[in-house]
Amino acid sequence: MLDGIEGPQDLKRLSERELGELVEELRSEIIRVTAQTGGHLASSLGAVELIVALHRVFDSPRDKILFDVGHQAYAHKLLTGRRDRFHTLRQEGGISGFTKVSESPHDAITVGHASTSLANALGMALARDVKGEDYKIVAVIGDGALTGGMALAALNKIGELGKDILIILNDNEMSISPNVGALNRYFRSLQVQRWVQGAEATGKKVLERISPKLYGLADRAKEAAKLLVHQENPFYAWRLRYVGPVDGHDLRGLIYLLEHLKALEGPTILHIVTKKGYGYKVAEEDPVKWHGVGPFDPKAPQGSKKKGYSWSLAFGDALVELAQTDERIYAITPAMREGSGLTEFAERFPERYVDVGIAEDVAVTTGAGLALSGMRPVVAIYSTFLQRAVDQVIHDVAIENLNVIFAIDRAGLVGADGPTHHGVFDISILRAIPNLKILAPKDAAELRAMLKAAFEVGGPVAIRYPRGQTDPVQPGLWPEIEWGRWEIVKEGDEVAILAFGKTLGYALEAAGDDPRVAVVNARFIKPLDEAMLRALVARGMRILTVEDHQLCGGFGSAVLEALEAMGRSVPVRRLGLPDRFTGQGKIERLHQKAGIDAAGIRRALAEMGVKPVLAFGE
């Protein structure tokens, strides 16, 4: 079936039976390819029937289909002319794991973060209506993303303006971790109250309420809407027509219902219930594990084995140990319990743990409230998601110098998730904020030392560490760290490489045993170790900074500022990410391309006059 599909128009001529076959083929292809590439398997499997129904009924790209987060859209990619490239999913130069405007006219938005689809849809509807154009806008949004503040606020405006937008609430009871929040419980209660029925049956019931005379006449749609909108549904206050909940795996029913909803105007919520991982038993049974997976063996699927010990776990383990002796410690996550390494903390200290849902702003300000009440909150957050709570860090935490620790995971390039997810802006953003300290450990042991020291020093402290693996640490071992002091890891007398986190290893590799090159673990990004910087400069050394972060405003820039403040004109060279968005690909390969790996550092050293000394025999 899939072989004959070059675009969504080809779905229009398939029979019901053929569509059913297509669904199966899509599932197989998604499993086959993600087994090789890794990817967001469970959510994409759960949305196959919906996507087939959408492309059967609507007319993309004329009609706009917006996928919130965009990681559930693999079937959409396969149906919109990207089947031949689908094997390049999430690979360097390949197709994105999310929808991406520049990749296909069928991808209505470029996305990766949650809760943005409704504001985008609002903007598109405003444009469509002012231009007098006539097409449909459909936003597909999960129950987790819908309860993000930005989505609720957009809903508020969509409802007020009565814009013609179809919102499909894809309710699978979880975003990555199981969802939290009163509204999500409410969605559950709707399912209990009114047992989920076939979409077609529900559709017929809904249509019965619209008089046949009215049905199909767009100018009477308001009359129809009145019949459907009643106070008993949760969207009444938002002035939205609500239909559901219906079975999101009933393809025939979905098509029936969408065809009829397409003829109605005004904002409508269609509440469908799906199962993450649907059709792939192991994924259905453990959708958290199968949310985002690395390559796996589809014949003997164990999911991707996480090799070794992650930075996230190193953080989580350290926090568990500290929380045993300090009852003030409180952990906060915005819907990233597993990803942030907080699973054990949540089990051990459920009374000192909160998942606020996909709401990074709430996470940070809840931390402020806890700190104001004498607790020692730790907000565990990915670098890329902290971008959603910048004002909260400034306004709610830093102004009063509150005791909030930010455990910034996935700092630096993150690999296959690409530009929406790289954590490469945090230093530039955070560095400007008074009172906030910024640290970056070189390994798990140093992370532990920093976390402990951060509690002791107080005030807001951000500790950034990368995605990936690190060395496991002996529990109970708490190395000391001298606050504010960098560490000379290797001596040398001509050029000092200032590196931290992941780039420190590259720097050591590049320096080898060259006596001209010193390597400094510049683990305190703010405040800098000005004493050491001054001492290095006093020794006549040139400075080379290396960071896994944008060059604009990053660590190297802080070094330039410090030297300016000292009144020193010293030759400095900065390595980091250039002023463009970095694509997807393997992290090491992306580091190489950016010239921040060992080879890149060697090139920079050579340009600074420190040419490699040929070893005997070379």
Added chain:
Amino acid sequence: MLDGIEGPQDLKRLSERELGELVEELRSEIIRVTAQTGGHLASSLGAVELIVALHRVFDSPRDKILFDVGHQAYAHKLLTGRRDRFHTLRQEGGISGFTKVSESPHDAITVGHASTSLANALGMALARDVKGEDYKIVAVIGDGALTGGMALAALNKIGELGKDILIILNDNEMSISPNVGALNRYFRSLQVQRWVQGAEATGKKVLERISPKLYGLADRAKEAAKLLVHQENPFYAWRLRYVGPVDGHDLRGLIYLLEHLKALEGPTILHIVTKKGYGYKVAEEDPVKWHGVGPFDPKAPQGSKKKGYSWSLAFGDALVELAQTDERIYAITPAMREGSGLTEFAERFPERYVDVGIAEDVAVTTGAGLALSGMRPVVAIYSTFLQRAVDQVIHDVAIENLNVIFAIDRAGLVGADGPTHHGVFDISILRAIPNLKILAPKDAAELRAMLKAAFEVGGPVAIRYPRGQTDPVQPGLWPEIEWGRWEIVKEGDEVAILAFGKTLGYALEAAGDDPRVAVVNARFIKPLDEAMLRALVARGMRILTVEDHQLCGGFGSAVLEALEAMGRSVPVRRLGLPDRFTGQGKIERLHQKAGIDAAGIRRALAEMGVKPVLAFGE
């Protein structure tokens, strides 16, 4: 009455009549002092009865009273030991126009931006409950702020956890501009459906529904809650007990109701209806004008006359003119129509104007949706509020290089509103974002040139301009600007001062006619005019940068980066705001303290060896 009030405990002994007198005295004092200092008059007048009732019933600071935004709390300041300092309101070194933790133990949160109170309250409730403490948490939030995404997302979690928090929805039908959004219309409809009655009458009706046997027994509060929570109220889906709407100026009724609500546990919304400016006729009649005012004559109140021509109007007027010939231009504001100078635009082009409410994230991403649909959106936003939409600028706009213009008003120090409102982080934050251009005009004419050029050049462009007045411009005049080029405003041959926006005037003043000092209008902050920078350096000139922005990561830092990239070690000195939060005060005075005014620049020049030449006779 007020003379005898040293703290909230003194309210407990007053008779009902005396409390009534106190209310009148508070109003008089608020009018008297804001007439001298300026301030948020209308909202503070509207909240007097509520604040007296809260302090009569609750026990601050043991009980926590959180004022969202915090500008409605003048009566609270007067009742909590700050009467003798109240005349210093919003003055340098004086008390803040908002609540501020470091100012009083009665100020539960430090605030200035909207919608943060509920997440703070959640954090406090989590802390209280894990510690086993026993006090009440009351959040007072306006209808505008409650429909901000962050507040809704926090509500979602509060409802789920069933935390004991009393939320007072202070519904005055407007935040600054009249409120927008479906929920706000819903609040209106509640008022229509059930005519606002005296709080006491409503309270009695509510209490009737709770069996007398149940009432007052905390362990049976859940039973009581069940009686009150029914699907007909908009907060049902959030699992919140809802009481209201009641008259928020009925002091006796409010006290009656609060006393009874205090005895109940669990999350409760009390919906009160107040009038902004209540008790002061001119303010009641034009609450938009009287929202935030400068000093005025209380005997002949015209409100503060806005002298001259504001930067905001210069922007708004330019946009109106451009929109006449370019039908793609669309203006977006997050609840700041008047403040952003968009009043005329909204009147002239209502079909190309949207106020999305207090939701900066939605504003930016609605812009993305419009741009994706071929429109040319302009998001008008204050610098300080753009901090709330950083991820949207990165993720929704910049990655795809969309045609969205950001008109960043109130950039730099803003004066009396103080640290929560200074716009001093935008350059550091935005500079790191690829594809985004950053401009800063020296006057209204240049603002017009930049705005026009931004539409022509395309992609995301941020234009930042300060609070305050500028020179009016002839309509129809559209000066040209060479894209990316700085402008030598004054020639000189030893030191080049690079300044932009407000500091350009200071630089010219400092330079006088000293032939050694050149002054450059460094109006392109990103990308810099590297050609001119290179030329200046080639001439052997030293560089002095001056900016009304944090030094960390700001414009001067960009200059250091550019010089590093050119491989030039040139003496550079940077002036800007130091790495701490700047307090409130007159803008010019704050500039002086930060050393970025003419005198500060002269000092820096002297330190760079360019000592003032004594004029004849000095």
